[in-house]
Amino acid sequence: MKVAVCVKQIPDPADPGALDPETRTLKRDVKLIIDESDTYGVEMALQLVDAAGGGEVVLVSMAPNSERTGLSSALAMGADSATLVSDPALVGSDALTTAKILAKCLAEQSPDLVIAGSESSDGYTGTVPEQIAGVLGWPSVTAAKAIEVNGSSMNVQRQTDAGYDDVECPLPAVVSVTAGVVEPRYPSFKGIMAAKSKPVEEKTVADLGLTAEQVGWSGSGQEVVDVSEAEAREAGEKIEDDGEAHLKIIEFLESVKAL
Amino acid sequence: MTLDTIWVYAEGDSDAISSTTQELLTKARDLADTVAAVYAGDGDDIAEAAGSYGAETIYATGDLDGALVGVPVAAAIAAAVEAGDGPDAILLGTTYDGRDIAARLSVMLDATVISNVVDVEVDDDTLVGTEPIFGGASEIKTKFTGDACKIVLVRPKSFEPEESGDGEADVEDLDVPELGSAAGAKVTNRMVEESDGPKLDEAALVVAGGRGLGQAESFELVDKLAGKLNGASGASRAIVDAGWVPYSQQVGQTGKVVKPTVYIAAGISGATQHLVGMKGSKNIIAINKDPEAPIFGVADLGIVGDVHKVIPALLEALENR
Ligand SMILES: Cc1cc2nc3c(=O)[nH]c(=O)nc-3n(C[C@H](O)[C@H](O)[C@H](O)COP(=O)(O)OP(=O)(O)OC[C@H]3O[C@@H](n4cnc5c(N)ncnc54)[C@H](O)[C@@H]3O)c2cc1C
Numbered sequence: 063m064k065v066a067v068c069v070k071q072i073p074d075p076a077d078p079g080a081l082d083p084e085t086r087t088l089k090r091d092v093k094l095i096i097d098e099s100d101t102y103g104v105e106m107a108l109q110l111v112d113a114a115g116g117g118e119v120v121l122v123s124m125a126p127n128s129e130r131t132g133l134s135s136a137l138a139m140g141a142d143s144a145t146l147v148s149d150p151a152l153v154g155s156d157a158l159t160t161a162k163i164l165a166k167c168l169a170e171q172s173p174d175l176v177i178a179g180s181e182s183s184d185g186y187t188g189t190v191p192e193q194i195a196g197v198l199g200w201p202s203v204t205a206a207k208a209i210e211v212n213g214s215s216m217n218v219q220r221q222t223d224a225g226y227d228d229v230e231c232p233l234p235a236v237v238s239v240t241a242g243v244v245e246p247r248y249p250s251f252k253g254i255m256a257a258k259s260k261p262v263e264e265k266t267v268a269d270l271g272l273t274a275e276q277v278g279w280s281g282s283g284q285e286v287v288d289v290s291e292a293e294a295r296e297a298g299e300k301i302e303d304d305g306e307a308h309l310k311i312i313e314f315l316e317s318v319k320a321l
Numbered sequence: 322m323t324l325d326t327i328w329v330y331a332e333g334d335s336d337a338i339s340s341t342t343q344e345l346l347t348k349a350r351d352l353a354d355t356v357a358a359v360y361a362g363d364g365d366d367i368a369e370a371a372g373s374y375g376a377e378t379i380y381a382t383g384d385l386d387g388a389l390v391g392v393p394v395a396a397a398i399a400a401a402v403e404a405g406d407g408p409d410a411i412l413l414g415t416t417y418d419g420r421d422i423a424a425r426l427s428v429m430l431d432a433t434v435i436s437n438v439v440d441v442e443v444d445d446d447t448l449v450g451t452e453p454i455f456g457g458a459s460e461i462k463t464k465f466t467g468d469a470c471k472i473v474l475v476r477p478k479s480f481e482p483e484e485s486g487d488g489e490a491d492v493e494d495l496d497v498p499e500l501g502s503a504a505g506a507k508v509t510n511r512m513v514e515e516s517d518g519p520k521l522d523e524a525a526l527v528v529a530g531g532r533g534l535g536q537a538e539s540f541e542l543v544d545k546l547a548g549k550l551n552g553a554s555g556a557s558r559a560i561v562d563a564g565w566v567p568y569s570q571q572v573g574q575t576g577k578v579v580k581p582t583v584y585i586a587a588g589i590s591g592a593t594q595h596l597v598g599m600k601g602s603k604n605i606i607a608i609n610k611d612p613e614a615p616i617f618g619v620a621d622l623g624i625v626g627d628v629h630k631v632i633p634a635l636l637e638a639l640e641n642r
């Protein structure tokens with residue numbers, strides 16, 4: 063079985079950087095890392111290929127400046143190879159354009175299954191996986207919390223507000239996984255060494271048969287017109303618990319008529 | 322300035338529409354002259370409920386035979402748009418199904434989606450959406466360019482629902498075209514995780530617990546306090562990921578948005594992704610043993626203390642009232 067995983071490389075959420083007021087994109091001068099949301103997809107892919115008795119896990123990523131740090135992490139976990147699309151023309155791409163780019167790479171790979179995260183940690187539109195499926199013309203299941211592949215179809219537990227739905231879906235398909243579905247493995251030392259010699263193919267927009275006008279700011283149907291600080295909430299009273307703080311809570315609840 | 326027509330993707334069942342749908346219909350009335358709803362099911366079921374929030378027409382796909390709604394509903398809307406019968410814009414809630422439909426529709430119409438908005442306004446003949454970024458510390462305004470149908474995904478709890486006083490909506494069929502294999506995903510069974518008490522996103526009071534509880538068993542303190550105060554219990558993602566409580570109780574960016582009268586955060590640090598789901602609460606009480614915890618920055622009453630001391634004492638005092 064061949065599983066492709068979409069891996070987004072993002073600034074470390076612990077140090078998210080800022081929006082560049084000039085270009086109105088996230089400042090990318092910081093080192094990018096693998097989006098934690100995608101470590102679940104990589105782990106899931108490795109487990110599914112194992113369960114199927116073997117196969118291949120390939121990665122696709124779109125990132126600026128030929129960034130590979132995040133891909134290296136996923137290769138070190140055990141993925142076999144990667145395709146990276148990097149091109150200055152891609153700056154400002156919206157989610158739909160991102161999906162078109164990734165879908166081009168995925169179509170070349172013709173996997174049985176594509177796995178993505180339910181939503182990224184920085185842009186978090188959560189639309190890219192379903193858009194990829196739309197571009198490929200494939201069926202899809204979003205928000206998966208468990209996946210089982212049975213030959214030419216898969217059974218997925220799809221998260222709902224009230225619990226989950228059991229969903230059956232023919233392959234090839236796109237599935238997006240929620241955080242926490244599996245326990246992502248830590249790359250071993252051997253894995254990290256092996257990753258260095260695994261193939262990463264880099265492509266430009268032209269390599270994918272697209273022009274610069276079709277992507278980036280010009281290809282996107284939106285523009286950022288304003289960036290501002292959100293209104294901050296004022297902090298109130300803060301007290302040290304001296305064994306009587308619960309009385310203060312009761313007083314507060316009474317004052318807002320919650321008691 | 323208003324747009325001519327906005328469609329709202331309506332979610333609900335039998336005779337009710339979700340509170341998110343009520344919010345979207347309310348907002349749509351400010352933005353457009355004509356408001357209609359799209360429904361994946363029998364339109365008669367929600368004709369009264371959606372009508373009372375201002376939907377003039379329900380465009381209903383009828384029963385979808387268990388198919389996940391993304392592909393069929395998007396295809397039906399796209400067909401209407403291509404036939405010249407579509408809206409200028411469509412509003413959907415940031416829900417599992419709402420996202421699927423918005424994403425599929427964007428591919429079919431080659432139109433962008435503006436996502437995660439907490440406010441929408443008309444600017445000339447287009448829409449501008451406000452999105453919180455960096456966990457709500459900043460906001461960006463994004464405007465649609467071009468004249469494709471505008472697809473907007475709105476975060477729940479962004480607007481105050483208000484009835485319009487209108488009667489039952491008209492119901493019309495929205496034809497679903499032939500779809501082929503892309504619509505192959507089918508629901509075979511629905512599992513509902515029951516919980517008692519008010520629903521998390523509707524409760525007037527929420528008690529939420531985090532990793533500071535120390536262990537899964539201690540979540541009982543949160544449940545008990547919520548029960549005692551007629552509220553719902555919620556959780557941070559840290560303890561949902563750890564498997565202490567089901568995902569349906571998660572509050573935050575990737576969980577539910579709540580705006581109760583009182584939110585009590587117990588052993589929660591106050592990460593931006595948590596704050597974005599609860600800082601719209603009217604009153605916030607935080608209990609945390611670290612005086613520097615960011616949660617205190619949004620708390621009206623902050624208790625620097627141990628949840629294992631403060632909550633039992635509180636429960637006992639409430640018991641004796
Ligand atoms: C603050 C902010 C707000 C934005 N708002 C919008 C908006 O409203 N509408 C819009 O169209 N765009 C928006 N964008 C742009 C959008 O984030 C980018 O186009 C991004 O490349 C893809 O979207 P996402 O990160 O939201 O993906 P999501 O759909 O949230 O990502 C889900 C999964 O898709 C896969 N994936 C996504 N991007 C990549 C990638 N580059 N490489 C590999 N896999 C990937 C990953 O598996 C990821 O886990 C916004 C960006 C920012 C920073």
Ligand SMILES: Cc1cc2nc3c(=O)[nH]c(=O)nc-3n(C[C@H](O)[C@H](O)[C@H](O)COP(=O)(O)OP(=O)(O)OC[C@H]3O[C@@H](n4cnc5c(N)ncnc54)[C@H](O)[C@@H]3O)c2cc1C
Nearest residue numbers: 531532533557558559573574575576588590595610611628
């Ligand atoms: C893309 C993305 C999306 C996310 N979405 C969400 C989301 O939807 N919701 C969410 O909650 N998080 C979300 N997170 C995770 C978030 O960043 C935090 O990791 C998480 O909220 C931390 O949970 P916590 O406060 O329970 O744990 P911690 O941050 O570990 O905090 C525990 C707190 O308990 C206090 N404490 C310890 N012992 C005691 C005691 N005995 N008494 C009192 N206090 C004590 C500590 O001082 C500390 O402040 C997301 C993260 C990312 C990257």
